Amino acid sequence: MNIVNEVKIFVKTLVAAFKEFFAKSKDKIEYVVPDHPSRIREAVPWLFMILFYISYPFKLFKHMYNGFVDVIVSETLYRFPKGRHEKALQDRIFVVGMLIIFVLVLLQPAAQGQKLFTISFLIFLICYYTIMATGLNLQTGTTGIVNFGVIFFVGIGMITSGVLSRRGLDIFGITIIMDPISAMIVGMIISGGIGYLLAYPGLKLRTDYFAIITIALGEFLKRLLLAEPTFQTKRSSTFSIGLNNIPGAFEGVFSIEYTFVLAILGVLFVIIVTFISHLLISSPYGRVLRGIREDEEVVSSYGYDIFKYKASVLAVGGAIFAMAGSLWVWKVGNVFPNTIAVIITFYVWAAFIIGGKGNPKGMILGASVIAITQYSVNNLSNISATERGSTFLGPLDVIFRFITVDIGGTIFGNSTWMNSFASEELTVIDQNFLQLLIVGFLIIVFLRYMPDGILPELPYTPKSKSEGHFEDQELLIEKMKQHTQASKDITKKSKEEKPQKEEEL
């Protein structure tokens, strides 16, 4: 019996030990699991669903779907990388791209009651980048003037807006204060004028040296804002650095969220600016600009004054940049030296590269990629699910948290890489670094696999109604006779003028 008892005790202790062991391990598991246990589990089905929706139309059921949107989307995605150079497909890519952007904008999570603000601000940001990218597209994409001073022109727009609509400009004892729209127009004129003047050094300097000048100008403006009292908000006795409390256009006119008004204004500006740049690029004027990009010496030997063209395009681009600057000032209401940051120039350049140089529509897509990336990273790491009053995580939320916390936090957390895998607490990556990381990654991918961007430049080749109408030389020569009449007149004139001059002498 002793033996039986002992066995019983042994089994009991064994069971107790197992119980204790499992209990301890259970505690341990609870301790290991981070605050968001369902994060990855929730992300996986979303990822699969998105992958499925992307892949099925143009792989499995491509020929079976006849629905309008399905055909357009699947056809476009199916032919996307190679068919980008066709005009017909470019329009479709643009439509599909805008649809995707629309969905991504709507999916942005927002704190309770902030949905309208979030969406409006994202649209505003897209418009802000699109306007700047369009200006850069005219100067760099079409004319080949390398401009790294986007923020310089934008800064002129910001400061002019701030000074004229808030602080007031003192001239001869009179203080000039304007409404925001007039201030924007004055800013555009000033910025355009400075762009025109920049053509003087631009004509003599090689492309890269001109680019260095433009970078320096941005820094120069930043220093000027630090030191010059004209650009500082007036207080009773002292001056503070920067301008603040700048009023926005139509601020307080409508009883709706002001950012929403600005988003509509931004969309209006984008439509105007894109239309203008399309008109310019597709005209004979734009053709000469593209000729200058390729070989300006030959263009000048065909009778075009390079200076005129470069100066005009720098002026138009400068005015467009200033417009973006005013729009930004209306939103944030202040200009500080740190607002004029060189990094904005490079975000615009990234939008320009991703969108496709020389294509006005591509600028909208490229700017959207940059703006959505930038905004999502901030927005998704700032607003947690509970703040939104719901434990349900949105699809973007899940994906971005997976990137920022699980991957980004492990690699870029504030501990060393050796600690980061072992540590149980994962730190969220610094948002600014993640923005730079994603944008840099996008630039590398696009330069490697699509150097001409999502929508490459289209050749402007209008077709003749009567293609090759003249079969023989006789008719051609007759045709050419008509065209040379003008230049023959010059010859006659110079011949007539010459004897007169000799008589005068």
Next chain:
Amino acid sequence: MSDVVLSVHNLSKSFSGLKAVNDISFDLRKEEIMGLIGPNGSGKSTTFNLISGILPADTGSVKVYGTEVIHSPPHKINSLGLSRTFQNTRLWRELTVLENLLIAPKKQIGASILNAFNPWQYKKQEEELIEKAYTILKLLEIDHMAENYASELSGGQSKLVDIGRLLMSDANILMLDEPVAGVAGPLTEKIFQMLKKLRNELSLTIVIIEHNMDFILRKGIDHVVVMANGTEILNGTPEDVRKSQDVIDAYLGE
């Protein structure tokens, strides 16, 4: 002397001590075809660059229709009616062949920034120019390449587009820098006949640089200037050139 359209006098240019062009003088009468020949590095292309204003000359004078142009920028010289091609065919590479031809014409309404906003204003002129461009391309037998990028062309085709561009420019004085280098034989002949015909019909004046002696020393050429080491060693008819011992020495060495 009234029919002298281009007169060059004592033109000189030196690159840090090396006299690339030394005291060149010649007169070009209306409706003449002139050949400019010489060994490699004898300063032919530099002479072209000096006349068309691409390079600033040291001394000398260049008169186009009696107007002194020695210090004028290229676009002003072109507006007097002088167009040129470049030796290393400088097409606008990321533009299509058609666009290459369409930049060349002068006095385009839509080429000014204000008119660019009004497509209706330049539409008619544009259609005429496109028709003309297609005709020229057909004549040069490259109309099938009209919508290809210039960077996709072969060397010979590029030369043809270059000539087409020159014909589009409505100039009275054409300066061709090695126009048929790399162009197939039969087409070379055709191009020369076409230039001659255009010269007769449109009263053009043509200067040609060429290494191909068969192309230059023929009946159609009115006079030939031979250059060697930057100096002018002969100015005469093709017959003179054939007979001259100086020219043979310059080409074959001592």
